[in-house]
Amino acid sequence: MTHxxxxxxxxxxxxxxxxLLDGDVVRARSLRKxxxxxxxxAKACLEEIISATGLKATxxxxxxxxxxxxxxxxxxxxxxxxxxxxARGCYASYPHAMxxxxxxxxDNKVIVVEDSGDRRSFKMNRxxxxxxxxxxxxxxxxxxxxxxxxxxxxxxxxxxxxxxxFCTVFAKTELLKLxxxxxxxxxxxxxxxxxxxxxxxxxDPLTGNVVMTGGVVAHNPIIVDLVSNALGRKVLVPDHPQxxxxxxxxxxxxxx
Amino acid sequence: xxxxxxxxxxxxxxxxxxxxxxxxxFYELDQAAKEGHPKVAWCTSxxxxxxxxxMGFLVYFPENHGAMLGATRMAAxxxxxxxxxxxxxxxxxxxxxDIGAFLQGRTPLSDAYEGIxxxxxxxxxxxxxxxxxxxxxxxxxxxxxxxxPVIGIECYRGVGEVTxxxxxxxxxxxxxxxxxxxxxxxxxxxxxxxxxxxxxSRQCSDLWKEVLETATAKPSPLTFFDSxxxxxxxxxxxxxxxxxxxxxxxxPELKARVSDGVAAVEGERLRLYWExxxxxxxxxxxxxxxxxxxxxxxxxTYANSWIFTALEPDDPIRSMARxxxxxxxxxxxxxxxxxxxxxxxxxxxxxxxxHDSKTCPHNTNSRYGMPQRLQERLGIPSITIAGDLNDxxxxxxxxxxxxxEAFAEQLAGRVGVSS
Numbered sequence: 001m002t003h004x005x006x007x008x009x010x011x012x013x014x015x016x017x018x019x020l021l022d023g024d025v026v027r028a029r030s031l032r033k034x035x036x037x038x039x040x041x042a043k044a045c046l047e048e049i050i051s052a053t054g055l056k057a058t059x060x061x062x063x064x065x066x067x068x069x070x071x072x073x074x075x076x077x078x079x080x081x082x083x084x085x086x087a088r089g090c091y092a093s094y095p096h097a098m099x100x101x102x103x104x105x106x107d108n109k110v111i112v113v114e115d116s117g118d119r120r121s122f123k124m125n126r127x128x129x130x131x132x133x134x135x136x137x138x139x140x141x142x143x144x145x146x147x148x149x150x151x152x153x154x155x156x157x158x159x160x161x162x163x164x165x166f167c168t169v170f171a172k173t174e175l176l177k178l179x180x181x182x183x184x185x186x187x188x189x190x191x192x193x194x195x196x197x198x199x200x201x202x203x204d205p206l207t208g209n210v211v212m213t214g215g216v217v218a219h220n221p222i223i224v225d226l227v228s229n230a231l232g233r234k235v236l237v238p239d240h241p242q243x244x245x246x247x248x249x250x251x252x253x254x255x256x
Numbered sequence: 257x258x259x260x261x262x263x264x265x266x267x268x269x270x271x272x273x274x275x276x277x278x279x280x281x282f283y284e285l286d287q288a289a290k291e292g293h294p295k296v297a298w299c300t301s302x303x304x305x306x307x308x309x310x311m312g313f314l315v316y317f318p319e320n321h322g323a324m325l326g327a328t329r330m331a332a333x334x335x336x337x338x339x340x341x342x343x344x345x346x347x348x349x350x351x352x353x354d355i356g357a358f359l360q361g362r363t364p365l366s367d368a369y370e371g372i373x374x375x376x377x378x379x380x381x382x383x384x385x386x387x388x389x390x391x392x393x394x395x396x397x398x399x400x401x402x403x404x405p406v407i408g409i410e411c412y413r414g415v416g417e418v419t420x421x422x423x424x425x426x427x428x429x430x431x432x433x434x435x436x437x438x439x440x441x442x443x444x445x446x447x448x449x450x451x452x453x454x455x456x457s458r459q460c461s462d463l464w465k466e467v468l469e470t471a472t473a474k475p476s477p478l479t480f481f482d483s484x485x486x487x488x489x490x491x492x493x494x495x496x497x498x499x500x501x502x503x504x505x506x507x508p509e510l511k512a513r514v515s516d517g518v519a520a521v522e523g524e525r526l527r528l529y530w531e532x533x534x535x536x537x538x539x540x541x542x543x544x545x546x547x548x549x550x551x552x553x554x555x556x557t558y559a560n561s562w563i564f565t566a567l568e569p570d571d572p573i574r575s576m577a578r579x580x581x582x583x584x585x586x587x588x589x590x591x592x593x594x595x596x597x598x599x600x601x602x603x604x605x606x607x608x609x610x611h612d613s614k615t616c617p618h619n620t621n622s623r624y625g626m627p628q629r630l631q632e633r634l635g636i637p638s639i640t641i642a643g644d645l646n647d648x649x650x651x652x653x654x655x656x657x658x659x660x661e662a663f664a665e666q667l668a669g670r671v672g673v674s675s
Contacts, residue, residue, distance in 0.1 A: 068654055083662035107655065119666045121631065124659055126642050 005055065006062045008249025009045060010082060011038045011069030014105030014133055015215055018045035019246040020053065020060070021254055024092075028052045029243055038069030046075070062253035066245055068106070080252055082245045083111055083122050089248030090211050091117045093238040098209040101200055102244070103216040103223065105133040110204040123203055128167070131199025133216045135168050139192045142172050143185065150189050151220045157190035171195060190222075197226045211236045218242035263547040265540070266520055268482060270506040274489060277502055281492055282369050288314045289376035295441045296378050298398070300391040301491060302561070302580055303384040304409065304430055306457050306572070309495040310450035311441050316376050317492050318394060319387070322350030324364040325357055326536025326646035334360055335647055343397075348390035349615040349646035355397055380440045382433065383408035386586050388618040407436055411581065416588045418581050426577035451569040453495040454576065458567035463503035464490040465563045470510040471554040472603055475519030477510045480530045480553035481543035482520060490562040521552040526667050527604055530556035531596065532611030533619045533645040538653070545657060549664040555603040557584050557596075558619070585618055592621060593630060600636055606667050608638040609660070614650035639663045 005027075010017045011034055018030040030045040030052075042065065050057060057075070065076035066085040073079075082102075090100050091113060100111040108131055112120040129135050140147035161178065165171045171192075178188050196216070200206075210231060212224055218241045228235045238244055288294050297313035299305050301320075308315050325331040331349060334356035339345050341359070343352050357363055358375065365372045381395040381404060392408065399406035409429045412422050434445045464487070470477050478486075486506060493499035513520075528546075530553050535542065546553055566582050568575035584595060599605065608630070610622035617623070627638040639659050644650035 068658070081658050081662040081665060083658070084665045118669055121637060122639075122659075122662060122666070124655060 004062075004254060005060045006250050006253035007046070007049065007060050007064075008085065008246040008251070008253055009042050009063065009065045009067075009070075009073055009076065010085065010243075010245035010249060011042055011065060011067040011072060012082070012105055012215070012245070013068050013107070015242070016041035016045055016067075016069070017243050017246040018042075018049055019243050019250045020049050020055075021247075021250040024251070024254065026247070026250075029240065029246075031242070034069060038072035039074065042069070042073045043075075062256060064249040064253040064256070066249045077253065078256065080249060083109055083124075084119070085245045085248030085252065086213055087111050087113050087117075087119050087248065088251050089244035089246075090213060090238060092247065092251055094209065094211055094236060096209065098211050098236070099204065099206050101206065101210060101212045101227070103132065103196070103200070103212070103214040105215060108132055108200060108203065110200075110206070112204075125199065125203065130166055130168050130171070131196045133214075135171070135196060136192060136216065136220075138168055138172060139175065139189075142175055143179075143188065145185065145189070148219065150193070151222050153186045154190040154193050154220075154222045156186040158184070159187045159190075160194065161187055161191040163191050163195040166199075193220065193222055193226060196223060197230060200227065201230055206231060209236060211238065213238065213241045213244040215242040263522070263544060265481070265543055265547065266518075268478070268486065268506070268509060270502070270509050271485065273505055274486065274502060277493070277498060278488055279369055280498075282365055282372060285314050285316050285376040286365075286369075286372045289378075295380070296376050297437075298378040298381040298395060300383045300387055300395070300408075302386050302583055303382050304433060304576060304580075306453040306495045306567075306576055307430060307433060307437070307450060308382060309453040311437050311445060312443055313379070313437075313441060314376075315492070315495075316378065318354055318375075319350055319391070320488070320492050321363070321365070321375060322354050322646065323534075323536050324368075325353040326350075326534075327539060328364040328367070329537045329648070330357065330362065330364055331537065331646040332648055334362065345615075345647065345649075347615060348388060348394070349644055351390050351394040352615075353646045354394065358398075358401075377402055378404055380404060380437065381406045382437075384411060384580055385409065386411040386580055386583050388616070405436060405440065407433055409433075409580070411586055413586050414588045415581060415586050416591055418578060422581045423574055423577045426581055427574045430573050430576060447572070450572045454567050454572040455569040456497060456500060457495040457564065458569065460490055460494050460496075460499040460503065461562065461564045461567060463500060463507060465565070467503055467507055467510060468555065468559055468563070469602075470507075470514055471552075473514040474527075474604060475517070475521065475524035476527065476552045476554045477513035477518060477520055479520045479543065479546070480534075480556040480559065481539055481546075483556065483559035484534045484539060487559050487562055494562070519552070521547055521550060523550045524552045526551040526606050526664060527554045528552070529554065529596070529599055529603065529605045529608045530558065530611065531608055531621055532558070533613045533616050534558060535611065535613075535641075535643045535648075535651060536646055537648050538643075538651065538656075541653070542656075542660075545660060549661065551664050553609070554605065555599055557599075557621075560599075561585065589621075589624060589626060593626060593633075596630060597634060600634065605636070607663060608636060609663070610638055610640040612640050612642050614642070614644040615647055616645050619645075637663075637667065
């Protein structure tokens, strides 16, 4: 069998992810901060993949770039939006009708996929960072606590506090009151996660099988638990949820 | 990376004539305002322009000026000045950009037309609230500034079937305008002059309708983005022979495109409908994006809103009342959904782009579940883009572009066309 190498690159607002497929088998992954130079992040991912596999760049026949930085990749064969790529990536794990919730660094998406794998509809959050990874980072800054510690901290919470505001800035004002009231840090962090989940539930009724993807979900599985509790049913999460868009891009690259 | 194919917006030859007509229109208004004759009336977009023309006024449309502020992106610099005097960033950005520009002593007319330094000072300001309550507030600000009368028509809203009660109510309000207008212009009202203005308006409307209906052809000879430009004579010159002459020039050009199979969007593969206000400051960017996607925005509620098939010269006042009340913007949701269904079928539309215009709730139809109801009932897919008519602070280029590209990807798969 002749190997057909295809690469998917998802250049997101916060992180750049790469997935290399050998046919339909994942052979390598790479992840970098997107930073201020999308092209450099994409190139670094490619170099890491090459280094890990011993391939030459010329052997990778097809490259599909997706995400906000998709047009910055000069070695991409073509570009496809992250909405299509997330749908394709999820369908590889769950080949049936589903509602996908992707929580990204700067936006959220709800994508409704039919049994056939065709997309029925999609929504993106309003022009607002509330409910996204950027919101959690803002809160982390305010609390002077690394966002990487959030998931464990929230697990120690003993109350279910609410942040009522739509707006990230107003939510931070509410945080100040919680801090002033001497609220334990874990309870505040959990309130921030509950706020993210509320923004998601406002976007769509989330019917049928719900699948969650994205870096925020990958690093904070508590969000999946909170959504599952709110919906009253189990929420599915593919392996390596942060790479779902890149996997979809790689699959599309192999199919083109 | 695959080289994006270079695309260019196809020029419509008649546009040259239109530019001259628009220049003449603004110079005539400027001269009248400077000399005090003829009298100048400001009029909201579907206000009683026919009546004003019949009484000898030159008519200036502040919403047209608002659109110019948006298209030139001057609005971004002028809106804050209106915000600062208490006009919220949440209200109509035509209003805030226009009043802000006036406060700053600026107008895009100065850049376009040498010798014009300001908008024309009115002798009277006449509104119809069918667009929104803001038009009344907008004219009221200038009325206070210049101590000039502000009069108008308060419309009905959420209208299902237009009944004789509606027509009588609006007709009565139109008649009530006659006496104060006579006093301002110093002329007696002449019903025959009104009949003539209504006749000219109707003829303009019929021609504009024919222009838009050329887009039923596949491929379409024009796009929504073209229509936002070429609608200008129907907006600011309705009730004049000049507007009719313009569309008699434009229509054959578009018909020739249809006969020759000339597409506004080369390789047209998808056809969409635009519901809501234009995003004036991004017209060119969006037109180019859709060209790249080989997707034609074939029709829109917005451009259709200058079709007034109810106008009848034999019954001028009542027919004006009916025309102003049949307007999409003041109708009930069931009527609007039926209307959109007709448009989808007439123009062979694959999907709808709803524009949720932050500061224009009256021209936004995505906030009460309409896209979902249409998808459920008709299977017509849609997206909703968050933006604004003039305030680009409410619009994210990258997010909108991703949404539009993703929608085209979705529809291309759905309708089985090559990408």
